[in-house]
Amino acid sequence: MADMRVNIAGVEFKNPVITASGTFGYGREYEHFFPLSKLGGISTKGTTAEKRNGNLAPRIAETPSGILNSVGLQNPGIDKFIKVELPNLKSKGTVIIANIAGFSVDEYVKICEKLDATNVDMIEINISCPNVKHGGAAFGTSCQSAAEVTKAVRAATKKPIIIKLSPNVTDITEIAKAVEAEGADAVSLINTLLGMRIDINSRRPILKNNVGGLSGAAVFPVALRMVWQTANAVKIPVIGMGGISTWEDGIEMMLAGASAIQVGAALFKNPFAAVEIIDGMNAYLDRKGIKSVNEIVKKVQPW
Numbered sequence: 407m408a409d410m411r412v413n414i415a416g417v418e419f420k421n422p423v424i425t426a427s428g429t430f431g432y433g434r435e436y437e438h439f440f441p442l443s444k445l446g447g448i449s450t451k452g453t454t455a456e457k458r459n460g461n462l463a464p465r466i467a468e469t470p471s472g473i474l475n476s477v478g479l480q481n482p483g484i485d486k487f488i489k490v491e492l493p494n495l496k497s498k499g500t501v502i503i504a505n506i507a508g509f510s511v512d513e514y515v516k517i518c519e520k521l522d523a524t525n526v527d528m529i530e531i532n533i534s535c536p537n538v539k540h541g542g543a544a545f546g547t548s549c550q551s552a553a554e555v556t557k558a559v560r561a562a563t564k565k566p567i568i569i570k571l572s573p574n575v576t577d578i579t580e581i582a583k584a585v586e587a588e589g590a591d592a593v594s595l596i597n598t599l600l601g602m603r604i605d606i607n608s609r610r611p612i613l614k615n616n617v618g619g620l621s622g623a624a625v626f627p628v629a630l631r632m633v634w635q636t637a638n639a640v641k642i643p644v645i646g647m648g649g650i651s652t653w654e655d656g657i658e659m660m661l662a663g664a665s666a667i668q669v670g671a672a673l674f675k676n677p678f679a680a681v682e683i684i685d686g687m688n689a690y691l692d693r694k695g696i697k698s699v700n701e702i703v704k705k706v707q708p709w
């Protein structure tokens with residue numbers, strides 16, 4: 407069998423497949439399907455300083471080959487995460503990445519300081535959240551605010567930091583370069599693409615929040631393009647996600663430049679998706695006589 411191990415910012419993963427934040431909760435629902443130790447890693451549901459109930463329902467809408475969500479960061483808050491969920495997750499034998507979100511720079515800092523004192527392996531900073539103190543535009547949509555958050559969390563923790571980028575920008579490589587310059591250890595992308603659906607009878611948006619984030623197979627080519635561009639723009643590792651549903655998608659994403667991948671919405675259709683992707687990628691490497699999965703990273707040959 408090919409060597410599936412990857413190393414991101416000094417953290418060793420037994421394989422490059424991580425479950426994406428918000429699609430795997432804290433692992434409890436999925437451990438009835440397979441041992442979580444099969445996964446390369448788990449990125450937890452986005453956790454904020456205080457408990458949140460999230461947005462009002464309906465907060466999920468189906469789309470062709472995708473899912474539109476406006477869950478609104480429902481989570482138990484960082485203290486309960488550290489006390490209850492993290493010890494359980496850390497006993498599962500896989501890399502645990504705490505995905506966090508904040509509505510101000512101070513909130514990101516406060517959460518990182520608390521996580522710094524735990525045994526969590528890495529922190530993934532979701533910067534697709536509105537900056538409440540500065541007009542509500544998402545932190546991840548300007549180089550300045552993305553850099554500001556990165557600088558602040560870098561000072562708040564020694565844990566490896568992954569900055570999770572928003573695709574709702576003109577040029578994602580500019581944001582990636584800005585967070586790399588402030589000390590990000592890795593970037594992950596893409597978060598969901600802003601979208602909308604309308605009920606033609608009530609003439610109301612289907613989501614109570616009016617708009618939501620699109621993910622699932624429909625977004626894969628967009629995500630692949632952004633990962634490829636970003637991997638060519640920065641030196642730090644890129645973790646690729648967005649619409650990965652099959653092992654072939656996983657291979658494509660790594661050829662584009664991802665050092666590891668995350669699987670999200672596909673898990674809602676098939677809870678075994680991540681495990682099947684690990685096995686399928688491994689079998690592909692064997693068939694091709696490739697000894698280590700690292701050998702395919704960024705090996706696309708552009709025309």
Ligand SMILES: Cc1cc2nc3c(=O)[nH]c(=O)nc-3n(C[C@H](O)[C@H](O)[C@H](O)COP(=O)(O)O)c2cc1C
Pocket residue numbers: 426427428429451452453473475477479505532570596597598620621622623625647648649650668669670671672
């Ligand atoms: C229901 C749902 C909830 C999500 N919650 C979070 C979250 O809390 N934090 C975050 O960084 N990303 C969140 N995401 C985004 C995913 O982690 C991922 O970036 C995105 O869905 C693209 O990957 P996919 O197409 O494989 O799902 C969520 C996605 C979905 C579908």
